[in-house]
Amino acid sequence: MDVRLSSEQQALRDAAARLADDLGPKSVAELGDGARAAKLDTALEATGWRELRTPADGNRPLASAVEAAIVAEELGRGLADTSFLGPTLAAELRRRASAPPATVPETVLLTPDLSRLAVAGGAGEPCSGTAIDVQGITSALALAEVAGGHELVTVPVYGTSPSRDLTRPAAEVSGPPAVRLPGTQTPLSAADIEGWTAFVVALTCADLVGTMRGAVELACSYAGVRQQYGTAIGSFQSVQHMLADAHVSVEGSRSVALHAAWAADTLPAGEALDAAAVAKAYCARAARAVCETAIQVHGGIGNTWECLAHVHLRRALLSTQLLGGVGAHLDRVAARREIGGVPGGLR
Amino acid sequence: MDFADSPEEAAFRRRLRAWLAENNPGLPASSTSDAYWDGQASWHQALYDAGFFALSWPEEIGGQGLPSVYEAIVDEELAAAGAPPRPSLGYLVQGLLRHGGDDVKRRFLPGIVNGRDRWCQGFSEPDAGSDLASLRTRAERRGDEYVITGHKVWTSYSDSAAWCLVLARTDPEAPKHRGLSAFAVRMDQPGVEQRPLKMVNGITREFGEVVFDGAVARAADMIGEPGEGWRLAMTVVSHEREPGELGYVARYGKAVNELVARLRAEPERFSSENVRDVAWAVVEAEMLRLHVCRRLSDRLDGVSHGPEGSVDKLLMTWVEQAVGHAALGVSERTAGIEEDTWLKMYLYSRAQSVMGGTSQIQRNLVATRILGLPAS
Structure with missing residues (x-):
C-alpha cells in the first residue's frame, strides 16, 4: 500500500489547478464573460483531458480513474464552467x-431526477x-433495451x-x-452499468x-x-471553529474520494460501487455543510447573488444529486451489509 | 497510488490472519468492561511475541523497523477478526524516543514495547487541563533524586501502571512553558497514592487520579534535559492525536462489525433509523481507515508530525461519536433483553472529544496553524 500520488499525478494536478486558476471565473460577474469561458473551453480541449477514458491499448482507458478524479477535483475547486464530467462519463x-x-461533443442523458441513465424502449x-x-x-x-x-x-x-x-448547464430532451x-x-450487462456507476460516483x-x-479557501480569505x-473576523474563535470543522471535513472527504477513484479501476464492480457509496455518502454530507459554512462566514454578503459562496454550494448540490446523494448511498451501504436499505445500481 | 498490498504486505497479512484465527483472546472492549484489563497485558505480550506489534518502531527498542503502513494492515485484520485492538501506547514510545537519552531509552523502551512494563501518563491536573503549562506539581532536587509533590488527574491506566511519565515543575522562576521537566516515576512506592475514577458509563479501571506526596524519582530517570518537559509533552500529545499511532481503526472497525451483526441477526427488532445510523457509522469508520492509509503513506516521504494531527483527532472523534450514536439507538431497541454494552459504548464516546486535547483546542490549532487565521 502506498497511496501517495505519483510525480506524474502531481504534475497533472498542478496543471489542472493552473488551468482552473488562470481561466476559471473569479467572480459571479465573470460567469457571464463568454470570451473567458471560451478560452477555458479551448484550453481544456487542448489538454485532451476529456479523452482520459477513451480506449488506448486493448480496451484499457488512456488514463486511470485516479487521473480523471485529479482533474475533476481541480476543476471543481476553480468552479470551471466548461464541460468535463459529461464528456468523460460518455467516453x-x-x-x-x-x-x-464519439465524433461530436457528447454527454450522457439521465432521468429527470439525475439518479440514473435514461432508458429508451x-x-x-x-x-x-x-x-x-x-x-x-x-x-x-x-x-x-436489447436482448441480454x-x-x-x-x-x-x-x-x-x-x-x-451556475457553472454546468443542463438541457431537457423530450421525446426525439x-x-x-x-x-x-x-450489450452492457448489469455489472457493466454497476462498474460505470462506481466510476461516475x-x-x-x-x-x-x-x-x-x-x-x-474563499471563506478563509x-x-x-x-x-x-x-x-x-477570522480571529474570533466562533468563526475559527466553523472553518476548522470545514477543513477537517474536506480532509476526510479527500481520503474516501481518493479510494473510490482507485477502486473504480481496480476492484470488481460490486466492491467498487461500495467504495463509491461510502465516499459519496461522506462527501455529499460534508460538502453541503462546508458550503453552507462558507455562506455563513460571509454574513449578509454571503446571501447575495454577487458572492461566489453560493456558486460553490450550487455546484455541490448538482454533484450530490448526480447518481444519488447521501440517503441513496447510505441505502447502498446498508444493503451491501444486509441490514436493510435497497440494493443500488441500475437493474 | 495503490491501496492494494504489495506481495510482502500480502504475505504478512496472511500470516497475521492465520495467527489471529488461533489466538484471539475474545476480550470485551476496554470502553465497555473492566474485565478487559485482566487480559490486556497478556494480549499485548502475545501480539508482540508473535511479531505483530511494534512493527514500525526501531529495532534497538524491540521494534521491527518496518514502514508504518504495516500498522494499517494490523488494524484492518484485528477488526476483521473481532480481536482486541493493539495497545495504544505509541505516544509514550515516541516521547521517550525523541527526548530520552540513550540510557533512558535502553532502560525503559524495550519493556514498554514488549508489554512487560505498564505505564501511565501524569500530565493533567485539577487546575491544568487545556492550559497544561500552568501545572503545579513540583519536582525538587535532593542529591541525586527529585522529590515530587502534586496531584494528577484524568490519568488513563493509572490502575495497572508500574511507571508514570510525570510532568512536573523543576524551575518555578522560569516562564511557565520553560520550567517543566519529565520523569519516569515508580508507582509502587510510599508517597504515591492512586485512586480509580469511575467514568460516566460505570467502568472503573481505565481512568484515575494520582497524588504524589514526597514520591521520589532518580535524577537519572529524568526524560530529556531539565526544562525540556513542555517539548516532550507536545511530542506526546501530538502522537496521542493520531489514529494511526493509537490503532483506533481496529477499535471502530470491530465496533461497527458488531453493530452490523446485531442488526443482521434480528432485523425485525430495528427501525429504519437504526439502519441509517449504523450505515453512517460504517461510512465514518471506513473513512478513518482510508484516511490513516493516506497519512501513513505520507510518512514514506519522511513527513514529520505537524498540526494535521489535530485534523486527525477531530476526524477520529467524529467517527467514535457516530459509532456511539448508532450504539445508543441499538441500546434502546435491546433494553432489558441484553447487557447494556451498547449504552456503555455510547456514553464512553463522549470522552473522545476531551481526551488527548479537547475538540475546542484542536479547532484552535487547525484554524491558526493550518488555515492561517489570525490568533484570537
Whole structure:
C-alpha cells in the first residue's frame, strides 16, 4: 500500500489547478464573460483531458480513474464552467460497450431526477431525460433495451435549461427518437452499468472535494480581511471553529474520494460501487455543510447573488444529486451489509 | 497510488490472519468492561511475541523497523477478526524516543514495547487541563533524586501502571512553558497514592487520579534535559492525536462489525433509523481507515508530525461519536433483553472529544496553524 500520488499525478494536478486558476471565473460577474469561458473551453480541449477514458491499448482507458478524479477535483475547486464530467462519463460508457469514440461533443442523458441513465424502449423509440454538463455539447448517450442488457443510443442536444448549478448547464430532451450508434457495440450487462456507476460516483466525489476546498479557501480569505469590532473576523474563535470543522471535513472527504477513484479501476464492480457509496455518502454530507459554512462566514454578503459562496454550494448540490446523494448511498451501504436499505445500481 | 498490498504486505497479512484465527483472546472492549484489563497485558505480550506489534518502531527498542503502513494492515485484520485492538501506547514510545537519552531509552523502551512494563501518563491536573503549562506539581532536587509533590488527574491506566511519565515543575522562576521537566516515576512506592475514577458509563479501571506526596524519582530517570518537559509533552500529545499511532481503526472497525451483526441477526427488532445510523457509522469508520492509509503513506516521504494531527483527532472523534450514536439507538431497541454494552459504548464516546486535547483546542490549532487565521 502506498497511496501517495505519483510525480506524474502531481504534475497533472498542478496543471489542472493552473488551468482552473488562470481561466476559471473569479467572480459571479465573470460567469457571464463568454470570451473567458471560451478560452477555458479551448484550453481544456487542448489538454485532451476529456479523452482520459477513451480506449488506448486493448480496451484499457488512456488514463486511470485516479487521473480523471485529479482533474475533476481541480476543476471543481476553480468552479470551471466548461464541460468535463459529461464528456468523460460518455467516453467511459462507450469504452465499456466497446463502441467507437464519439465524433461530436457528447454527454450522457439521465432521468429527470439525475439518479440514473435514461432508458429508451429501443432504437427508434422516443427518448426523454436531462442531458447534464452540456456547455458546447451537441449529443447525449442513453440506454436502449436489447436482448441480454442494454445498448447505447444517442439523442441530439439543443440549448440549455435552468440548472441549480451556475457553472454546468443542463438541457431537457423530450421525446426525439433514439438513434443507434454506427458500428458495432457489445450489450452492457448489469455489472457493466454497476462498474460505470462506481466510476461516475467516484468522479462526483472528486468534484465535491474540489468544490468544498474552493469554498473553504474563499471563506478563509474573506475571514482574514473582513473587519468587525475593529479586527478581522477570522480571529474570533466562533468563526475559527466553523472553518476548522470545514477543513477537517474536506480532509476526510479527500481520503474516501481518493479510494473510490482507485477502486473504480481496480476492484470488481460490486466492491467498487461500495467504495463509491461510502465516499459519496461522506462527501455529499460534508460538502453541503462546508458550503453552507462558507455562506455563513460571509454574513449578509454571503446571501447575495454577487458572492461566489453560493456558486460553490450550487455546484455541490448538482454533484450530490448526480447518481444519488447521501440517503441513496447510505441505502447502498446498508444493503451491501444486509441490514436493510435497497440494493443500488441500475437493474 | 495503490491501496492494494504489495506481495510482502500480502504475505504478512496472511500470516497475521492465520495467527489471529488461533489466538484471539475474545476480550470485551476496554470502553465497555473492566474485565478487559485482566487480559490486556497478556494480549499485548502475545501480539508482540508473535511479531505483530511494534512493527514500525526501531529495532534497538524491540521494534521491527518496518514502514508504518504495516500498522494499517494490523488494524484492518484485528477488526476483521473481532480481536482486541493493539495497545495504544505509541505516544509514550515516541516521547521517550525523541527526548530520552540513550540510557533512558535502553532502560525503559524495550519493556514498554514488549508489554512487560505498564505505564501511565501524569500530565493533567485539577487546575491544568487545556492550559497544561500552568501545572503545579513540583519536582525538587535532593542529591541525586527529585522529590515530587502534586496531584494528577484524568490519568488513563493509572490502575495497572508500574511507571508514570510525570510532568512536573523543576524551575518555578522560569516562564511557565520553560520550567517543566519529565520523569519516569515508580508507582509502587510510599508517597504515591492512586485512586480509580469511575467514568460516566460505570467502568472503573481505565481512568484515575494520582497524588504524589514526597514520591521520589532518580535524577537519572529524568526524560530529556531539565526544562525540556513542555517539548516532550507536545511530542506526546501530538502522537496521542493520531489514529494511526493509537490503532483506533481496529477499535471502530470491530465496533461497527458488531453493530452490523446485531442488526443482521434480528432485523425485525430495528427501525429504519437504526439502519441509517449504523450505515453512517460504517461510512465514518471506513473513512478513518482510508484516511490513516493516506497519512501513513505520507510518512514514506519522511513527513514529520505537524498540526494535521489535530485534523486527525477531530476526524477520529467524529467517527467514535457516530459509532456511539448508532450504539445508543441499538441500546434502546435491546433494553432489558441484553447487557447494556451498547449504552456503555455510547456514553464512553463522549470522552473522545476531551481526551488527548479537547475538540475546542484542536479547532484552535487547525484554524491558526493550518488555515492561517489570525490568533484570537
